[in-house]
Amino acid sequence: MxxxxxxxxxxxxxxxxxxxxxxxxxxxxxxxxxxxxxxxxxxxxxxxxxxxxxxxxxxxxxxxxxxxxxxxxxxxxxxxxxxxxxxxxxxxxxxxxxxxxxxxxxxxxxxxxxxxxxxxxxxxxxxxxxxxxxxxxxxxxxxxxxxxxxxxxxxxxxxxxxxxxxxxxxxxxxxxxxxxxKDVPKAQWFYTGMDCFIHCVESLEGSYLNAFSQSYGEKAYDLCKEIFLNGTLDETEAQEKLMMASWHGGMSIAYSQVGIAHAMSYGLAYLLGTKHGIGNCIVFDHLEEFYPEGVKLFKEMKEKHNISLPQGLCANLTDADFNILVNIAYGLEPLWENALGKNWKTIMTPGKLISLYKKM
Structure with a gap:
């Protein structure tokens, strides 16, 4: 090996x-x-x-x-x-x-x-x-x-x-x-912080997980919960801890990989210009089938901070548009393999992928 x-x-x-x-x-x-x-x-x-x-x-x-x-x-x-x-x-x-x-x-x-x-x-x-x-x-x-x-x-x-x-x-x-x-707007702070949280969920729930990724991922995951759910930190402390969560979240995927939310949000960015953080949030919101615990926590955080995500992003897309989304997402094989294993294509068929996009 x-x-x-x-x-x-x-x-x-x-x-x-x-x-x-x-x-x-x-x-x-x-x-x-x-x-x-x-x-x-x-x-x-x-x-x-x-x-x-x-x-x-x-x-x-x-x-x-x-x-x-x-x-x-x-x-x-x-x-x-x-x-x-x-x-x-x-x-x-x-x-x-x-x-x-x-x-x-x-x-x-x-x-x-x-x-x-x-x-x-x-x-x-x-x-x-x-x-x-x-x-x-x-x-x-x-x-x-x-x-x-x-x-x-x-x-x-x-x-x-x-x-x-x-x-x-x-x-x-x-x-x-x-x-x-210190001057980051609240919505931006939330979306980018959730990018970190989603990194951790995807890394910790993935088949590529190992002790190296897990040690960083768990730390970042816990920091995100402390920052976005507990709400007991003062502003300075929250800023410092989110900076460390970001670092650890980045390290957690160095030796593993991200998963479904990232694979699907890449397509939204390419086709619709959706920014990465908010794109991940829009997708992750619909992935309870794959990340039940992570999505449940995410929805709690969203509610706690009064964040309402854009709706109807894919409402007016054509069949050709959906094919582009599928092709881009499908091109990110390591992400799917990490999330769903070697036989990921039998689980995430093009039809299944399109039905998920249609919810957004």
Whole structure:
């Protein structure tokens, strides 16, 4: 039997206010004065001096503000890479992603594509990346996706929504400063937090489960229950614990896999542009047949926080649309195998899948 030899994030700094140490972290990594650091920053921080004034810019360093309103696309990665190549004198010293999962995934993908030829869509899949990425740093400003710790960068391409899964994807450095999450809108906080909770349910209920995944998954699962159900934590404590739940949730799927909610929400993102966190919630809400305990808890959390999910998402879809949803979901074999075992296609037939989508 051959075991997977997974890379992890080699350096991480944790604590409120640790963002202030960014200059000390980056300066030793500067290649020279002509090789800039490029900061990809969620454009919700445009005009937010509290954050942007603390980004340590010198020489030719630059901030590129990027909207996270849509899921990250391969074409967006290609455009960023081209822009960086055309406007910098030398290959950058590093790429720093500041934002939620979208910005973190873009930062990982751009760092990879600066050293690998072709287009981002050519690398959607498992272990297709040949060359090491340039130095890249992840700084989450919302917690839950696990993008800060995972070996994938999930992108919507011309044909599919699929990650660049590779040993070169994980960040070289992560800064976990929970203070950066203080202004996240309530609905967004819930959807992204539930992304983490759903990671844990899918990992813990899956056939790929092992002691490594279980130890991280159980911790993140318990933290999510503490944050979203018990309601006894003060704001600071809740922010810190959700940041750790996100980290542990991401680690729990490093050595296993996610499941049905993720497989189905990828199709919604590709066809309808549904954001990842809310897409997972919409799907998971209808999966009590497969994850009875997890869905029951999810519905309790939803009620406790007065969250009402969008309805009728698939109401006006054509047969051709449903075929696209099925094809995208079916393309994610490891997720189905983890959820339902080797004979998953006999359980989740195209007809069954379509009937589930029709409920949404």
């Amino acid at each position: 051959s075991y997977k030899n997974f890379p992890m994030v080699p350096r991480v700094i944790f604590g409120r206010g640790s963002f202030n140490q960014l200059n000390d972290i980056l300066e030793p990594k500067r290649l020279n004065s002509k090789a800039p650091f490029i900061f990809l920053v969620d454009d919700v921080f445009k005009g937010n001096a509290w954050l942007t004034s603390r980004v340590p810019l010198s020489y030719d360093d630059r901030i590129i503000f990027i909207s996270a309103n849509e899921e990250p696309k391969t074409s967006q990665v290609d455009a960023l890479v081209e822009d960086i190549i055309l406007t910098t004198k030398e290959r950058p010293s590093g790429i720093i992603g500041i934002g939620g999962g979208t910005l973190l995934d873009l930062a990982k993908a751009v760092a990879i594509m600066l050293t690998n030829e072709g287009e981002a869509k050519d690398y959607q899949g498992w272990d297709l990346v040949k060359n090491e990425a340039i130095y890249h740093v992840g700084i989450p400003t919302i917690s839950g996706t696990g993008a800060e710790v995972s070996r994938t960068t999930v992108l919507t391409g011309p044909e599919k929504k699929l990650g660049i899964n590779s040993d070169y994807t994980p960040f070289d450095q992560v800064v976990l400063d929970s203070e950066l999450t």
